[in-house]
Amino acid sequence: MLRTHTCGELRADDVGKEVTLCGWVDSYRDHGRGLFVDLRDRYGITQVVFNPPDTSDTILNAAKSLRSEFVIRVKGRIAERPEGMANPKLATGQIELRVTEFELLNRCAPPPFTPGQQELPGEDLRLKYRYLDLRRNEMQQTLLLRSRIIKTMRDYFDEHRFIDVETPILGRSTPEGARDYLVPSRVHRGKFYALPQSPQLYKQILMVAGYDRYVQVARCFRDEDLRADRQPEFTQLDMEMSFVNADDVIGMIDGLVARLAKQLLGLELTLPLPRMTYDEAMERYGHDAPDLRFGMELVDCSDLAAEAEFRVFRSAVDEGGRVRGFTAKGVAADFSRKRLDELTEYAKEFGAKGLAWFRVEPDGKLWSPTAKNFTDELLAKFAERMQAEPGDLLLLVADKWEVTCKALNALRKRLGAELKLYKPDAMNFSWVVEFPMFEHDPEEDRWVAMHHPFTAPRPQDLPMLDSDPGKCRAQAYDLVINGSEAGGGTIRI
Numbered sequence: 001m002l003r004t005h006t007c008g009e010l011r012a013d014d015v016g017k018e019v020t021l022c023g024w025v026d027s028y029r030d031h032g033r034g035l036f037v038d039l040r041d042r043y044g045i046t047q048v049v050f051n052p053p054d055t056s057d058t059i060l061n062a063a064k065s066l067r068s069e070f071v072i073r074v075k076g077r078i079a080e081r082p083e084g085m086a087n088p089k090l091a092t093g094q095i096e097l098r099v100t101e102f103e104l105l106n107r108c109a110p111p112p113f114t115p116g117q118q119e120l121p122g123e124d125l126r127l128k129y130r131y132l133d134l135r136r137n138e139m140q141q142t143l144l145l146r147s148r149i150i151k152t153m154r155d156y157f158d159e160h161r162f163i164d165v166e167t168p169i170l171g172r173s174t175p176e177g178a179r180d181y182l183v184p185s186r187v188h189r190g191k192f193y194a195l196p197q198s199p200q201l202y203k204q205i206l207m208v209a210g211y212d213r214y215v216q217v218a219r220c221f222r223d224e225d226l227r228a229d230r231q232p233e234f235t236q237l238d239m240e241m242s243f244v245n246a247d248d249v250i251g252m253i254d255g256l257v258a259r260l261a262k263q264l265l266g267l268e269l270t271l272p273l274p275r276m277t278y279d280e281a282m283e284r285y286g287h288d289a290p291d292l293r294f295g296m297e298l299v300d301c302s303d304l305a306a307e308a309e310f311r312v313f314r315s316a317v318d319e320g321g322r323v324r325g326f327t328a329k330g331v332a333a334d335f336s337r338k339r340l341d342e343l344t345e346y347a348k349e350f351g352a353k354g355l356a357w358f359r360v361e362p363d364g365k366l367w368s369p370t371a372k373n374f375t376d377e378l379l380a381k382f383a384e385r386m387q388a389e390p391g392d393l394l395l396l397v398a399d400k401w402e403v404t405c406k407a408l409n410a411l412r413k414r415l416g417a418e419l420k421l422y423k424p425d426a427m428n429f430s431w432v433v434e435f436p437m438f439e440h441d442p443e444e445d446r447w448v449a450m451h452h453p454f455t456a457p458r459p460q461d462l463p464m465l466d467s468d469p470g471k472c473r474a475q476a477y478d479l480v481i482n483g484s485e486a487g488g489g490t491i492r493i
Contacts, residue, residue, distance in 0.1 A: 002020070002022050002073055003020050003021055003022040003073070004019045004020045004021075005019045005020070005021060006021075006041055006043035006044070007021055007023045007039050007040055007041040007043055007044050007045055007046040007092070008041070008043030008044020008045070008046070008091060008092065009043060009044070009092075010046060010078055010092050010095055010097075011091075011092065011094065011095065012080060012094045012095060014078045014095065015078050015079060015080050015095060016077065016078060016079075017077070017078050018075070018076070018077050018078075019075070019076070019077075019078060019097065020073065020074070020075040020101075021039055021041075021046060021048070021073070021074055021075075021097060022041070022071070022072070022073045022074075022105070023039040023040050023041040023046075023071070023072070024039070024040050024041070024069055024070070024071055024135065025037055025038075025039065025040075025066050025067065025068055025069060025070045025071075025072065026038040026039065026040035026045055026068070026114075026115075026116055027068070027116070028066055028067070028068075030064060033051070033052065033060075034049065034050065034051035034052075034060075035049070035050040035051070035060060035063050035064060035066075036048070036049055036050075037049075037050070037063070037066060037072075039072070039074065039097075040115075040135075042140050042144075044090070044091055044092060045090055045092065046092045046095075046096070046097055047081070047087070047090075047092070047095075047096040047097070048074050048076075048096070048097045048099055049096050049097065049098050049099065050063045050099050050102070051098065051099075054076065054077070054098040054099065054100055055076075055098070055099050055100065055102075059099065059100075059101070059102045062102060062104070063099075063102055066104075067108065067110070068108070068110075068111060068114050069108040069111050069114065069132075070104065070106065070107055070108050071104075071105040071106040071108070072102065072103065072104055072105055073102070073103040073105055074097060074099045074101065074102050074103075075099070075100055075101035075102075076097045076098045076099040076100045076101070077097070077098055077100070078095050078096075078097060078098075079095065079096055079097075079098050080094060080095060080096075081093070081094060081095060081096050111129070111132055112125060112129055112132070113125070113126070113129070113132060114132075115132060115133075115135040115136040115137070116136075116137075145264065148263075148264060149260060149264065150217055152259060152260055152263055152264070153215075153217070153237055153256060153260070154215075154217070156255070156256050156259055157213075157215040157239070157256075160213065160252065160255075161213055162213040162214065162215040162239065163206075163211050163213060163214055163215070164215055164216060165203075165206060165211070165214055165215075165216055166216065167196070167199040167202035167203065167216060167218065168196070168202065169195060169196060169219070170183065170193040170194075170195070171193065171194060171196060171201075171202075172193075172194060173192070173194035174194070174200075174201060178197060178222035178223060178224045179222070179223035179224065180194040180195065180197065180221075180223060181194065181195040181221045181222075181223050181232075182194055182195075183195065195221035196218075196220060196221065197220055197221065197222050198218070198220050198236070198238065199216060199218050199220075199238050203216075203238065203240040204240070204492075206240065207240055207242050212241065212242035212243060213239075213240075213241055213242075214239065214240045214241075215237070215238065215239045216237075216238045216239075217235060217236075217237060217238075218235065218236055218237075218238040219233070219234075219235055220233070220234055220235070220236055221233050222234075229484065236487075237487070239252075245475075245491065246433070246475050246477055246491050249477070249489060249491075250272070250273075250275075250431060250433075250477055251272065253479060253487070254271050254272050254273050255271070257269065257273065257429055257479070258271055261427070261429075265427065267427060269429065273429050273430055273431055273479075274292075274429075274430045274431070275430065275431040275432075275433050276290075276430065276431070276432060276433070277432070277433055277434040278432055278433070278434055278435045278436065278473075279434070281432050282405055283298065283300070284297045284298055285297065285298060285409060285412070286298055286324075286404065286405035286406070286407075286408045286409035286412065287405065287409040287483075288432055288435070288478065288485075289432065289478065289480045289483055289484060289485045290430075290432075290480065290483060291412075291413060291416065291428070291482055291483025292428045292430055292480075292483075293416070293421070293422035293423075293426045293428045293482060293483075294416045294421035294422045295421075296326045296327065296328060296412050296415070296416065296421070297326060298324050298325065298326050298404075298408055298412075299324065299325060299326060299327070299385055299386050300322060300323070300324050301323045301324065301325065301382060301385055301386070301396065302317050302321075302322045302323045302324070304323075304378060304381050304382055304385060305317050305323035305398065306318075307378055308373060308374050308378060309373045309374070310356075310370055310373035310374065311373075312353075312354065312356070312398050313356075313398050315398075316398035316399055317398075320400075321398060321399050321400045321401065321403075321404075322398070322399070322400075322401045322404050323396060323397070323398040323404075324396065324397060324404045324408060325356075325386065325394055325395050325396030325397065325408065326386075326394075326395060326408060326411075326412060327386045327387060327388055327392050327393070327394055327395075328392065328393040328394075328395065328415055328419065329389070329391075329392050330389075330391045330392060331391075331392070331393050331419060332359040332360060332391050332392060332393040333391065335357075335393055340355075340357055343355055343357075343395070343411060343414075346410065346411065346414065347397060347407040347410070347411055349410075350403070350406040350407040350410045351399070351402075351403040351406055351407060352397045352399055352403055352404075352406075352407035353398075353399060354397075354398075355395060355396070355397060355407075355411075356368070356370060356395070356396040356397070356398065357393065357394060357395050357396070358371065358379075358382070358388075358393075358394040358396075359392075359393060359394075360383065360388045360389060360390050360391060360392040360393075360394070361390065362390045362391075363390070364383065364388075364389070364390055365379065365380075365383075366379045366382060366383055366388070366394065382394070395408075395411060413483065426482070427481065427482065428481065428482055429479070429480070429481055430479075430480050431477055431478065431479060431480070432477070432478045432480055433476070433477045433478075434458070434473040434474070434476075435450055435451065435473065435474050435476040435477075435478075436450050436470070436472070436473065436474065437449070437450065437455065437457050437461070437465075437469065437472035437473060437474040438450060438469045438470060438472060440470065447469045447470065450474065450476075451474060451476050451490055452490070454490070454492045454493050455474045455475065455476055455490040455491070455492070455493070456474070456475045456490070456491045456492060456493050457472050457473065457474055457475065458472075458473045458474070458475055461473050474490060475490060475491035476488065476489070476490040476491075477489060477490070
């Protein structure tokens with residue numbers, strides 16, 4: 001080995017030891033007769049000192065040519081830093097390496113940016129010099145965390161008798177949710193392999209073959225546009241179990257999530273994780289992956305709106321729509337008319353025709369430019385229904401049910417972040433279950449599978465498959481973390 005230690009492990013107990021370190025020059029300070037270098041590897045930083053009499057003049061002069069990101073090897077003795085010179089920001093901040101031997105392993109042209117600089121360049125430049133970007137501590141910690149997650153998952157499934165199987169990458173194209181990546185075959189001219197969107201068919205074969213517990217950290221490929229939650233190439237934890245029901249699968253993942261939370265985040269989760277039905281999630285939050293880190297639940301006021309003289313509300317209800325909203329507690333004074341107009345335009349981006357708002361005055365009454373269209377008695381009913389108190393802000397959308405869901409969910413998530421209603425490091429885990437079996441395709445005027453055609457319906461809904469498919473519920477379940485779908489599955493037919 002070219003080194004005896006890493007740059008992040010030496011402490012005061014190591015004073016007097018002769019060690020050899022290798023790493024990158026993070027920074028350097030030339031003090032004339034002495035040179036101080038912060039030497040970095042992925043484990044940390046150690047201060048390296050080129051200073052006579054420990055360091056010869058020949059080595060000192062050679063070291064003065066060092067620049068950022070040069071790769072060097074140094075040997076010397078560990079010493080305690082002089083009094084008042086310790087660096088509490090570094091784990092190695094009490095010691096320094098006084099160099100007796102030095103070797104330049106690799107030079108570096110002036111880099112376009114350095115891993116430690118505060119203001120980073122744009123993403124295009126960082127991707128062009130990806131090796132520099134990957135030297136940043138944030139990137140290294142992310143990859144380290146990813147590695148620990150995968151190891152923890154594999155250990156967990158091994159304890160539960162799962163078999164880790166690598167399924168083929170090259171296969172036949174099969175109908176799935178996105179376009180396939182195609183690879184031309186050299187042997188079979190004019191024919192193509194498809195990269196897998198998931199190992200779905202292969203793991204089904206394993207189940208039929210009797211491998212009742214399969215798991216894989218699987219690479220998947222989908223030819224679709226890049227988005228925040230969609231990538232052309234991604235890794236997923238893929239698992240399958242035989243002779244089980246939905247509760248068995250959910251319970252298995254509950255245990256995995258609890259272990260990951262404890263080992264990686266230091267969180268003790270109470271099991272089983274909370275569950276809510278799809279219908280409950282849509283009614284209370286307007287989304288099938290609700291963010292439960294904060295409140296502001298949706299409230300249906302359609303029956304009250306039907307009594308109002310406000311044409312926007314009345315027409316929405318008369319046309320079969322809904323009037324729904326939520327209460328933002330204690331923030332009415334912070335929202336100017338300009339800011340409310342911005343929220344209105346934001347709601348329109350999600351299909352809403354507008355946004356009705358009310359401030360709760362000190363006397364508990366609701367005020368708004370539209371309040372003249374309501375009787376005092378009806379406004380009091382709105383305030384009671386939405387649990388409004390002085391200083392609160394009420395936001396309502398009148399439209400089709402689907403539009404109220406989209407617009408209010410977007411507003412709720414935006415205000416949750418803007419008003420800092422949850423801690424940035426807060427974590428919330430839950431399940432959403434009993435998804436609709438089918439959804440209606442208006443273009444083809446037919447019912448199509450909401451998940452995939454192999455999903456099993458709930459046994460009690462079987463009689464409705466032919467008579468009322470829209471009311472059938474599937475044995476489908478999604479794991480939701482902080483308002484994002486982190487995983488999901490179904491019981492097969």
